[in-house]
Amino acid sequence: MYDFTKPVANLVNELRKIPGIGTKSAQRIAFYLLKTDKEKVMALSESINNAMEKTRFCKICNNITEFEICEICEGKGRDITKICVVEEPFNILSIERTGLYKGMYHVLAGNLSPIRGVGPDELKISSLERRLNSGETEEVIIATSPTIEGNATAIFLFDLMKRKDIKITRIAMGLPIGADLDYVDSVTIAKSFEGRIEFK
């Protein structure tokens, strides 16, 4: 049966390994790359190499950084008594964009997932515990996703830390702003009831 010419089929296969890229997207990206000027593709190649060579994980929080310690861990004017635990480095940017949180972060580099073979040792949990032992931390805000795996990770972290004299919180789950109640799933509505806040 007819298929792409081999180098293209290989490229499509390689692209499909990237999470979130399915066959159709991989095909589109492959043909975009083949149609585009060599210089533009080289610019992409270079930026990949550059990012891989120049970046590493922050020794404290596992954020991606150009230096030994990331901008936030190094940064002045941040509240060192709070640590917000996130799954991935890009979660930090999402939270920073709110402009609301001025504490520190800790990147787990994933969620617990027995199915995918990700246990506590695969995540950056022991380095979080070491940070908490320093005694500076007053609150740990668990900001893993409201998914099965994100919740399991949150519960695991809570069990691990509850004996320490530290306030442990979880970001609120509820209706997203602008949502129409009729179009929100019932689990979310249930969560928004459970987490309801008194008018003051």
Next chain:
Amino acid sequence: MYDFTKPVANLVNELRKIPGIGTKSAQRIAFYLLKTDKEKVMALSESINNAMEKTRFCKICNNITEFEICEICEGKGRDITKICVVEEPFNILSIERTGLYKGMYHVLAGNLSPIRGVGPDELKISSLERRLNSGETEEVIIATSPTIEGNATAIFLFDLMKRKDIKITRIAMGLPIGADLDYVDSVTIAKSFEGRIEFK
């Protein structure tokens, strides 16, 4: 304000240039690449270079191929009296997968789009005309997308070819198989009425 470290921000920007990849996808891909073993990323880099170096456009139909003339144009057992006109090389694979069509193809490499500055000269239209002048072709099947630009391109091609003694057809528009009438937009329903076929 906090932003990604510069090499990562550059990578995200380069990735965003790929059509169909938005900011969030670009971030996810960037962090996937940074998290992944160097060897895997090198495999991706190599497959891009390999595909770029080893492939070119078929001299006859503009399909992507490793050779001067693509498998289909070269191939025996195909019906040379039919040419199916498509937008992009990957459209060929989609049509071939049906196993129904055994004719030839012609890749336009896009659609007419005055807004994006794509006129007839930017598409592979003159090479299509040259193919038709050989006199072998009995039918041209226009298989551009049922979008504004795809339809405009189809009409342009029809005007161009209608004086030739060649049957010109357009692939049918209508309800996709498995669709629920209540969830199909009215333009599609209108098209499926216009293109209705008599029971025989």
